[in-house]
Amino acid sequence: MNYFPDEVVEHVFDFITSHKDRNSVSLVCKSWYKIERYSRQRVFIGNCYSITPQRLIARFPGLKSLTLKGKPHFADFNLVPHDWGGFVDPWIKALAKSRIGLEELRLKRMVVSDDSLELLSKSFPNFKSLVLVSCDGFTTDGVAAIAANCRFLRELDLQENEVEDHRGHWLSCFPESCTSLVSLNFACLKGEINLASLERLVARSPNLKSLRLNRVVPLDTLQKLLMRAPQLVDLGIGSYVDDPSSEVFSKLKAVIQLCNSIRSLSGFLEVAPCCMSAIYPICENLTFLNLSYAPGLQGNDLTKLVQHCRKLQRLWILDCIGDKGLGVVASTCKELQELRVFPSDPFDAGNAAVTEEGLVLISAGCPKLNSLLYFCHQMTNAALITVAKNCTNFIRFRLCILDPVKADPVTNQPLDEGFGAIVRSNKSLKRLSLSGLLTDQVFLYIGMYAKKLEMLSIAFAGDSNKGMLYVLNGCKKLRKLEIRDCPFGDVALLEDMGKYETMRSLWMSSCEVTLGACKILAKKMSSLNVEIINESEQLEFSLDDRLLVDKMYLYRTLVGHRKDKPEYVLLL
Amino acid sequence: MEVGVKMGMKGGGDEVGGKEKEKMGYEETELRLGLPGDGEVVRKRDFSHTVDLKLNLISTSPTDDKDKNIVPSHLDPAKPPPAKAQVVGWPPVRSFRKNMLATQKSSASEDSGEKAAFVKVSMDGAPYLRKVDLRMYKTYQQLSDALAKMFSSFTIGNCGSQGLLKDFMNESKLMDLLNGSDYVPTYEDKDGDWCLLVMSLGRCLLNHVRGCAS
Numbered sequence: 001m002n003y004f005p006d007e008v009v010e011h012v013f014d015f016i017t018s019h020k021d022r023n024s025v026s027l028v029c030k031s032w033y034k035i036e037r038y039s040r041q042r043v044f045i046g047n048c049y050s051i052t053p054q055r056l057i058a059r060f061p062g063l064k065s066l067t068l069k070g071k072p073h074f075a076d077f078n079l080v081p082h083d084w085g086g087f088v089d090p091w092i093k094a095l096a097k098s099r100i101g102l103e104e105l106r107l108k109r110m111v112v113s114d115d116s117l118e119l120l121s122k123s124f125p126n127f128k129s130l131v132l133v134s135c136d137g138f139t140t141d142g143v144a145a146i147a148a149n150c151r152f153l154r155e156l157d158l159q160e161n162e163v164e165d166h167r168g169h170w171l172s173c174f175p176e177s178c179t180s181l182v183s184l185n186f187a188c189l190k191g192e193i194n195l196a197s198l199e200r201l202v203a204r205s206p207n208l209k210s211l212r213l214n215r216v217v218p219l220d221t222l223q224k225l226l227m228r229a230p231q232l233v234d235l236g237i238g239s240y241v242d243d244p245s246s247e248v249f250s251k252l253k254a255v256i257q258l259c260n261s262i263r264s265l266s267g268f269l270e271v272a273p274c275c276m277s278a279i280y281p282i283c284e285n286l287t288f289l290n291l292s293y294a295p296g297l298q299g300n301d302l303t304k305l306v307q308h309c310r311k312l313q314r315l316w317i318l319d320c321i322g323d324k325g326l327g328v329v330a331s332t333c334k335e336l337q338e339l340r341v342f343p344s345d346p347f348d349a350g351n352a353a354v355t356e357e358g359l360v361l362i363s364a365g366c367p368k369l370n371s372l373l374y375f376c377h378q379m380t381n382a383a384l385i386t387v388a389k390n391c392t393n394f395i396r397f398r399l400c401i402l403d404p405v406k407a408d409p410v411t412n413q414p415l416d417e418g419f420g421a422i423v424r425s426n427k428s429l430k431r432l433s434l435s436g437l438l439t440d441q442v443f444l445y446i447g448m449y450a451k452k453l454e455m456l457s458i459a460f461a462g463d464s465n466k467g468m469l470y471v472l473n474g475c476k477k478l479r480k481l482e483i484r485d486c487p488f489g490d491v492a493l494l495e496d497m498g499k500y501e502t503m504r505s506l507w508m509s510s511c512e513v514t515l516g517a518c519k520i521l522a523k524k525m526s527s528l529n530v531e532i533i534n535e536s537e538q539l540e541f542s543l544d545d546r547l548l549v550d551k552m553y554l555y556r557t558l559v560g561h562r563k564d565k566p567e568y569v570l571l572l
Numbered sequence: 573m574e575v576g577v578k579m580g581m582k583g584g585g586d587e588v589g590g591k592e593k594e595k596m597g598y599e600e601t602e603l604r605l606g607l608p609g610d611g612e613v614v615r616k617r618d619f620s621h622t623v624d625l626k627l628n629l630i631s632t633s634p635t636d637d638k639d640k641n642i643v644p645s646h647l648d649p650a651k652p653p654p655a656k657a658q659v660v661g662w663p664p665v666r667s668f669r670k671n672m673l674a675t676q677k678s679s680a681s682e683d684s685g686e687k688a689a690f691v692k693v694s695m696d697g698a699p700y701l702r703k704v705d706l707r708m709y710k711t712y713q714q715l716s717d718a719l720a721k722m723f724s725s726f727t728i729g730n731c732g733s734q735g736l737l738k739d740f741m742n743e744s745k746l747m748d749l750l751n752g753s754d755y756v757p758t759y760e761d762k763d764g765d766w767c768l769l770v771m772s773l774g775r776c777l778l779n780h781v782r783g784c785a786s
Contacts (some may be wrong), residue, residue, distance in 0.1 A: 074661065076664070076666045076667065077660075077662070077664050077665070077666070077667070078660060078661050078667055079659035079660065079661045134666065134668065158670040160666060161668070162668060188668070190675075249605070269672075269676065269678070292669075293669075293672060293673070293676070295673055295676050295677060296676070342665065342669065343663060343665065344673065345673075375665075401664055402663050404659075404662055404663075433664075457664075459662070459664070460647060470762060484661070485626065510626075
């Protein structure tokens with residue numbers, strides 16, 4: 001099959017960078033498998049329990065960059081107990097023992113310890129990039145080890161992690177010789193840092209492009225940092241509070257004018273709205289604006305700001321912007337591709353809210369919209385049908401109506417037709433989250449039309465097993481299915497057991513699946529791990545097969561049962 | 573089946589555009605689910621009932637779900653639902669984000685840069701303490717009214733809550749009341765001493781107690 005020497009084929013493979021494509025290439029023939037595996041540098045593992053680190057190392061000796069994901073998605077919403085799993089330690093230990101020259105590690109929803117971070121920092125002399133998203137289990141001591149020992153560190157990116165903060169010294173651990181930083185994001189840290197150290201660090205990092213500060217960094221430090229780093233492309237502001245008439249504020253206004261490379265702005269974790277006018281000069285060039293952690297900004301502050309952002313492609317904002325504010329976004333941001341509207345007060349149906357009106361305005365004004373996350377108080381079928389007419393490019397459509405079983409308030413009908421319209425007209429849809437009052441009908445539509453769907457999240461929806469079956473039978477590309485509080489049971493679960501081998505994982509909680517059915521599935525499909533997460537005492541005393549299972553998580557794996565499961569997880 | 577709709581989960585029916593009929597319509601739906609029917613409908617009702625219990629949309633009805641024991645063990649229909657029901661994991665907002673916003677809100681102050689001044693308040697015989705944010709009250713009267721409201725459900729004696737506390741404004745009546753009443757508002761200061769809450773301390777009291785709280 002090979003007409004060319006291996007080196008030539010390898011050179012061709014260098015141009016193939018997506019994981020999917022490289023995976024496909026490796027399946028063509030033995031020769032290509034061999035060439036591909038020796039030349040592969042970047043590996044993505046969507047479920048850390050699907051493979052072991054030893055097998056990874058054996059297959060890809062040239063590994064430089066590893067991405068790992070641990071806990072299931074619903075762990076974000078406290079549905080997975082704290083110590084369920086997803087430990088990165090065995091991976092780092094195995095990699096450290098091997099000859100792998102790891103340069104980049106990206107983790108999501110994993111448990112990371114200080115010891116792991118220290119081992120990581122000392123084991124790989126060329127280590128360049130650490131990205132931790134929604135991880136926990138470590139403190140700023142672990143971060144300090146990374147800062148101190150990774151001599152060529154380019155990227156330290158901490159996003160939304162729960163980090164125990166031991167106050168401040170980690171930043172001072174970057175040695176004076178460290179001048180390689182390109183990206184530093186510590187916005188999720190809660191504690192004090194040494195501001196002088198931060199200033200010196202930024203001053204000696206000429207390649208710094210991305211800097212996201214936490215809320216203890218005050219405005220006058222921000223001004224000094226921007227003086228040192230006017231080349232920044234991505235800025236996350238910590239505290240933005242000052243007297244607009246102060247000298248510091250004037251200096252800030254002046255220096256911001258020089259920062260004409262900034263394309264991405266976030267933070268404002270503490271903010272005085274009267275100071276926002278200083279930001280307007282950089283708004284013209286922004287492509288990404290994230291104000292979802294800035295509850296200090298009210299609707300009109302947000303609207304005034306957004307009016308300057310004509311080139312915006314991605315906007316993350318709180319719902320206090322209101323429907324009117326979204327109207328302003330719709331008329332200003334014609335390049336908008338992604339919109340995320342978060343609830344400013346998830347438990348209170350106060351007046352700070354957006355409704356279907358805001359979404360309709362956006363759909364009418366932003367023709368390039370392809371990704372949506374929208375928390376709102378109500379939605380109508382008519383609005384969704386209009387949105388479906390206006391927008392046919394959705395890749396991600398996630399709608400969360402805060403009352404999870406709320407019907408269309410105008411017609412009192414379920415929202416089946418609305419969501420049906422969305423899937424019918426958006427043929428490229430890869431990710432969908434549903435909410436509101438929904439019957440089996442919506443799943444019929446999803447099975448019929450959502451042919452490219454890869455991830456589906458369902459809550460409090462459907463009437464019977466038919467709903468789940470429509471999805472399993474119709475969505476050929478489905479990879480991740482997560483379901484909570486739906487009347488789907490054994491019949492749906494067991495109808496097509498082979499289907500789960502084509503998927504990464506299935507989560508079902510508070511549904512009508514029995515222990516007996518889970519056992520049948522586990523027995524039949526040796527390539528799946530079927531986990532029962534049981535936090536009540538019931539399961540200990542009674543292994544009655546008729547018992548309804550509270551939480552079930554199943555995933556395909558090449559390596560059988562995991563060895564690190566906690567006591568309350570039953571592996572069938 | 574007795575179904576009352578408890579608006580613990582606020583569906584926004586009040587605020588949004590005066591759509592009163594949304595509330596009514598939903599109640600209608602609730603009743604419909606309660607009608608007896610064939611097995612499928614009964615099953616659906618049971619599951620929906622469970623879901624509704626979880627969402628705190630209906631009051632406790634211990635007579636239901638006797639045959640089909642599909643109520644998960646962690647739900648206890650006998651417990652009265654709390655005023656603001658919160659389903660685990662709903663709405664689907666990352667806990668990091670929820671915690672962050674909560675922290676930001678509690679430390680943001682409208683007037684000055686002060687942090688919230690929460691003080692524990694207890695009343696003898698009340699089953700639990702209450703917390704009061706002193707920043708919320710500008711005058712003694714507001715504070716005493718709020719305290720009276722908080723503890724009114726626990727007074728079984730003859731203290732009409734508001735009347736009793738109003739009398740504290742008159743110091744000559746004070747001693748009579750202290751001898752005659754069942755409950756008097758007190759606070760424990762930073763030295764651990766129990767003190768009577770009286771108007772004359774006014775602003776000083778608030779500052780002093782703030783000192784205790786911090």
